[in-house]
Amino acid sequence: MFKIKPVEKIPVPENVKRYLKEAIGEHKVLDDEMDRMLYSYDATRLSVPPDVVVIPESEEDVQKVVKICYENDIPITPRGAGSGYTGGSIPVKGGVLISFEKMDKILWIDEDNAVAKVQPGVITYKLQQAVEKRGLFYPPDPASYKFCTLGGNVAENAGGPRCVKYGVTREYIMELDTVIYTGDIIHTGRITLKDVAGYDITRLLIGSEGTLGIFTGITVKLIPKPKAKKTVKAVYMDLESVGKTVKDIFKAGISPSALEFMDKLAINAVEDFGHFGLPRDAEVILLIEVDGHPKALEDEITEVARICEQNGAKVEIAKTDREAEKLWEARRSLSPAVAKLGRTKINEDIVFPRSYLPEALPRLREIGKKYNLKMVNFGHIGDGNVHANFMINGLDPDEVARAEKAVEEVFELALSYRGSITGEHGVGITKAEFMRKQFSPQEMEIMRKIKRVWDPKNLINPGKMDLD
Amino acid sequence: MFKIKPVEKIPVPENVKRYLKEAIGEHKVLDDEMDRMLYSYDATRLSVPPDVVVIPESEEDVQKVVKICYENDIPITPRGAGSGYTGGSIPVKGGVLISFEKMDKILWIDEDNAVAKVQPGVITYKLQQAVEKRGLFYPPDPASYKFCTLGGNVAENAGGPRCVKYGVTREYIMELDTVIYTGDIIHTGRITLKDVAGYDITRLLIGSEGTLGIFTGITVKLIPKPKAKKTVKAVYMDLESVGKTVKDIFKAGISPSALEFMDKLAINAVEDFGHFGLPRDAEVILLIEVDGHPKALEDEITEVARICEQNGAKVEIAKTDREAEKLWEARRSLSPAVAKLGRTKINEDIVFPRSYLPEALPRLREIGKKYNLKMVNFGHIGDGNVHANFMINGLDPDEVARAEKAVEEVFELALSYRGSITGEHGVGITKAEFMRKQFSPQEMEIMRKIKRVWDPKNLINPGKMDLD
Known part of the structure; x- marks a missing residue:
């Protein structure tokens, strides 16, 4: 677990470093020890320092860097916030790491078409705040939403609690600008809900973990912000009733905007950590949020509470937003609590x-x-x-x-x-x-061949997903 | 327009016909003049007869046919109901046409996970009826839904009026079983809402127009059937107000389940055809449907009507299901009416x-x-x-x-x-x-190379999408 297969690291020769500095400016190309270490890891705590860190400030910068690296056989690894859990942004073969911290602008928000365009370094939460001010909503909410970037979200096809109702990142990406290995940019997708011309290259890129090309522009779909929401806490003494509850909620035609569970050890970890007043003897706690039109909501949250009770749970509907927020705080504190x-x-x-x-x-x-x-x-x-x-x-x-x-x-x-x-x-x-284990040899072969279409020299985020 | 570039047609030699008959049974392999003509066209009314028509009855039949054809350099064209508008199922290079009319079973409906698995020849409407009986809903509704097949819907990523709220076919396909050129089957996707392992091959196949592989199994996502719906008719004397209405509806946070328009000539064609009582002097008629929870619906349909009126329209909310149905009948009669x-x-x-x-x-x-x-x-x-x-x-x-x-x-x-x-x-x-015109040379090149990964000899539905 969490080991890095020893692979030959490819150093960046001095002349290539010079090309990079001449092409995009000296201050955007870092290669001292400290910088290389700072960009060497992600949330796995694994670490492989790149040989050079590049901080592009524009699409053109990215194009130049990719072109120079590819022509000189240097591996390229893109990095958002480095908050990933599987080492996707770790430059296992060394080479050049591209960090998007300075490409962090929301380029525009088009309210009439309910779309927004961002650079890949925009933090998910920042986009969410900006669009919610205008009554719009960007649902995907990975746990790291306060610091992860949209570039990373697209690369990993990020999820989150709200995805049970609203779908994952894939469902919210309309267009991608992607620098391919030649340094050219391709523009895929449309801001229209319907577009069936050609293969769905946009969705091939979503979830490709940065192994096919480097995103420089992301256009997201927005939806109307839900008018209201309510949370129910349900405490169970056995697991079977929990499963039955989940079934019954969906059967009642209710699509909750979050349906989270924690088991006994998780509950106790959270209580040790923050004293949220959760019952330590419970087998499972469910947190269920419903959102939507206020009148429908009133009906639905009552129905959810009734279903939980019918299945033997002790149920509490949060009376105020404050009370609901406290429950979700307990849920969010799980990660740090468990880490202890x-x-x-x-x-x-x-x-x-x-x-x-x-x-x-x-x-x-x-x-x-x-x-x-x-x-x-x-x-x-x-x-x-x-x-x-x-x-x-x-x-x-x-x-x-x-x-x-x-x-x-x-x-x-x-x-x-x-x-x-x-x-x-x-x-x-x-x-x-x-x-x-998940894919057959034929399925693996197709994925490897597709990787080669986009990356004939295997230099774009190499060493990932068993596709080398 | 609607011309077929003259291409060399590839005949199926007698020995290959014999292999096919031996492999899957004589009665499933048709090659008389009449059968070849019957499977030569689609809704474009263009026509190129295949050399042989194959009617498989199982996944194994399809595998055998693809293997034999590919080994013998015979083009293969899959066909659903032949209701397409762009010639996707026309065997422009001759060879073998595979028709899925006998692979028309709904294999299972899993209510707990809200998914169903079908063979590619199942008619969309048949699936919709079967799941609606169980309180579930399959939203995609192309105009041809009463006779088109799910295999064709997946190949074309079919849409329809309801897609404005619910999304297109792409959003409802969880898993695909696909016969690839070797005759092997690959199984892509999962019935889970989240799955980010490997490239999104399922969505690469959706909308690929049968040019990458032949679908033999399709697992669709279902959602709870909306509890109620209402329709508004709004009559406009100018186009600008129509645009403003559409903007205002979405700005009000309302997501209509259909938002259709017809212009003056369309209105008059419909009236000539069926006498639905639509005003012949109107510039545009909007039909707007809202669905959902009955209480929210009451509020939303009133709000929609208010917005239309504010923008100068003459508005009518259908009082009964019967009245609403009559309006939608007028909309559906547009195609035959216009054809006249x-x-x-x-x-x-x-x-x-x-x-x-x-x-x-x-x-x-x-x-x-x-x-x-x-x-x-x-x-x-x-x-x-x-x-x-x-x-x-x-x-x-x-x-x-x-x-x-x-x-x-x-x-x-x-x-x-x-x-x-x-x-x-x-x-x-x-x-x-x-x-x-829509894609750059680099974008076309990537699509062509992807086509070649799946079809090195260019035999799977060749001559389509400018990918040869």
């Missing part, structure tokens, strides 16, 4: 078809017990996306070895239900060896 | 970004006047998708020549607003020559 349980957090984001969760979750816990590991499960039960966390001492080789086996079994469990090894985090380097 | 206006209907489905419509629509009409052609415009104003119809006498060479020039200008107009040459119909053969 061990030195090293292994955070896997597997997916099950929703209806199999009541059966799969106990089997997931069994894996933790079998390998004698501290395991915390929480996540997006409405879309079957479970964050299975092992909290280990990364310095204990025996514990690490057990965790490696456990992670493999976790993936196998998800795939045995025809789920996925990743719902939000992507594959990057940490899940690369598991691609072959 | 001339021998040959040229139906282009261009797209404009929504907000440019009030400016673009008069310019569209100008093109009709300039070339002295009867022109009828209607379509999905909510998503900017306009059906621009020229009604001509296809036997008059002068009129045909004028229409050809007019169509080219129509596409140029759409592209000048960064719209698209097609919102629903696809490219096929009739729009192939216009691909280069």
Whole structure:
């Protein structure tokens, strides 16, 4: 787990560094020790320093850098905020890392067509705030939304709690400007809801983890901001009733804007961390948010509460926005709270078809017990996306070895239900060896050949997704 | 327009016919004159007979046929209902046509996960009826929904009036089983809302017009059936107010489930055809449907009516389902009504970004006047998708020549607003020559190379989309 296969690193020769500096300006090309270290890691805490860090300020800068690197056989790795969980922005082969921190402008917001165009370095939250002021809404909300960037969101096809109702990043990208290996820019997609000319290159690029081209412009779809929302907390003493509740809510024709769960260990971790007043003896807590038209909302939240109660839960509807916010604060504090349980957090984001969760979750816990590991499960039960966390001492080789086996079994469990090894985090380097478990040799071959169409020399974010 | 570039047709040698018959059974392989003619055309009325028609009854049949054809250099063209408007299912190079009429089973409906799996020959309406009985909903509603097939819908990424609220076919496809050129099957996608492992091959296949592989299984996403719906008719005397109305509706945070328009000539064609009581002197009629929770709906339909009135329209809310149905009947009768206006209907489905419509629509009409052609415009104003119809006498060479020039200008107009040459119909053969207007040489090259990954010998639905 979390090891980087030793690969030959490709140094950037002095003459290429000079070309880069001449092409885009000396101050945008960094190569001292400290800068290289600063751009060497992501949220996995794995680290490989690039040979050179480039901070472009325009699309033209990116074009020049890609052209120079490609002609000189230098690997190129794009990086947003470095908040990824699978090493996608780690320059495993060295070379040039392109950081988008200065390409952070919202270029325009078109209210009439409900679209906005941003540079890839714009922080997701910044876009959300800007459009909400105008009564519009950009739904995708990865946990890192306050610091991650839209470039990274597109590369990873980011999700979040709200995606159960609103869909993932893929559903909100209308157009992409992408620098391809030749240094040319391609413009794919349209700001129209319908456009069926040619292959859907835009969606091939979304979720490609920066391995096909480098995004320089992103046009997003916006929707009307929901007029109101309400939150219900439901406390369960058994898991089966939770599964039944989820089924019943969808059967009632209600599409919640969030449907989150935390298990007992997660509840206790949160309580140790922040004293939110959650019941420590509960088996599972569900947090359910419904949004929409105020009148429909009133009906729907009452119906949700009734369904939870019918399934044996102790139910509370948050009376004020303040009360609701406190519940969501507890949910958001899960990540830091869980991190306190061990030195090293292994955070896997597997997916099950929703209806199999009541059966799969106990089997997931069994894996933790079998390998004698501290395991915390929480996540997006409405879309079957479970964050299975092992909290280990990364310095204990025996514990690490057990965790490696456990992670493999976790993936196998998800795939045995025809789920996925990743719902939000992507594959990057940490899940690369598991691609072959999810995909057949023919499927892998097609993906590798597509990679080669876009990157004949394998220099664009190489070493990721088992596509080399 | 509507000409087929003369290409060398590839005959199927006797020995290959024998292989096919031995592999899947004699009765599934047709090659008499009549059968070849029956499968030679689509809704363009263009016609090229295949050399052999194959009617597979299982996935294995399809695999065997593709393997035999590919090994023997025989072109393969898949066909659903043959209801396409761009010649996508016409076997321009002859060879083998695969018709899916016997692979027409709904394989299962999984209510708990809100998904269903179908064979490609299932008629869209049949699926919709089956899931609506269980309180579920499959939104995509191309005009041909009563006879088109899901295989064709996926190949063309079909749209329809409801897509303004619910999105196009792309948004409802979870998994695809696809026979690739080797005869192997690949299984792409997951029935989970989130899955970010590997490239998004499923969405590359959606809208690929049968040029990458042959679908044998399709798993669709379902949503809760809307609880209620209401329709408003709004009659306008000028176009500008129509554009303003559309803007105001979306600004009010209302997402209509259909927002259709017809211009004066369309209104009169419909009245000549069926006497629906529409005002013949109106410049434009809007039909607006809102669906959802009954309480929210009451508020929203009142608000929509108010917005229309504020913009000078004469407004009527349908009081009963029966009244609403009559309005939609008028809308649906547009296609046959317009067909009566001339021998040959040229139906282009261009797209404009929504907000440019009030400016673009008069310019569209100008093109009709300039070339002295009867022109009828209607379509999905909510998503900017306009059906621009020229009604001509296809036997008059002068009129045909004028229409050809007019169509080219129509596409140029759409592209000048960064719209698209097609919102629903696809490219096929009739729009192939216009691909280069919408895409740059680099973009065309990437698409051609991707085609070659899936089809190294250019035998899978060849001659389409300018990708040869």
